[in-house]
Amino acid sequence: MSGARLLAAAFAGAALPDLSLYVMSGVSLFLLGIPPDVVFDDLYFSDTWQTVFAIDNSFFVWGALCGLACWHRSPWAVALTGAALLHLLLDFPLHHDDGRPHFWPFSWWVFESPVSYWDRGHGAAWVGPIEAVLATSAAVVLWRRRLPMWGGAAVAFLLLAELWVVRQWLFFFSSG
Template identity: 35%
Template sequence: MPDVPMFVLYAWAKIRRIPARQLWTETYYLPFWQTWTDLFHSIPLASVGVGVGILCQSHTLALLSGSAVLHSLLDLPVHHDDAHRHFFPFHHYRFISPVSYWDPRHHGYIVALVEILLVLIATLYLFPIVESVFVQGLFIAVNVLYIGVYLLMFVRRRLPNLFCQAALNRD
């Protein structure tokens, strides 16, 4: 749920044919999109959702809000240049972490690999417990997607260097 504004932004940018570089260096940082992203990453607001869900005996609201709190707590230490205001609207503080979940300049490959391994371990643990074939299929799809994207990004970054190194060694 906390990343919904980013998915909406991405879809909107695709429809408007905004280049990816402009999307993630300019458009994403516009106040409108930052406010929506920060609202969805707000730990206090999601905590209120948990409380309302419990008071109203809405397990769905409580679990959805609880997962948003957990997402934001796990998000907090892995954002460098793109840190969210996790206490918005009550505070505008952004924790600028020394690590990033995506940026290789801030250990992004290592953080991404740890995230993939945690997701893989969790789904391997949950797979035999879950009786739904559909959910088991989702587990498989998520793992294939995670591993595939990681390998694609790793190869895309390393492959040109491998070819250049091979050409240098040949000469």
């Protein structure tokens, strides 16, 4: 198994838990022309969207898939599912009132964290910069590993996207 394939699987796994959000909100905003306040205040919290989020953000779903990947001794599948689980572990404590039901299908309970990665009213003014520093540090570590050109470009793109998102949440979409 090449390092490039493992890296691609890890990148994919890290993105998969949020892919539905990006697809559904992108289609709603840019193809259907639905206003952002309707997308993020109404559709985001609708039963349909929350059901999709419950499935792709479930510790149990990703944990079972990771268990299968380990049982089959599939390095790329372990990288993919392990990265998805890491995403969920980092995501779980950073949503105040917009979290996901991470314990689906056994529970629809949503943890309401006292901190938020995007809402200044719940600590985003300090969480966002910490997140940006950690993302930048991780990017530097990855670049020092002499990634293939596509991997380095992917890390650069993802870092710029992360920094842009932190900026957007802190300055435009925050309640503080």
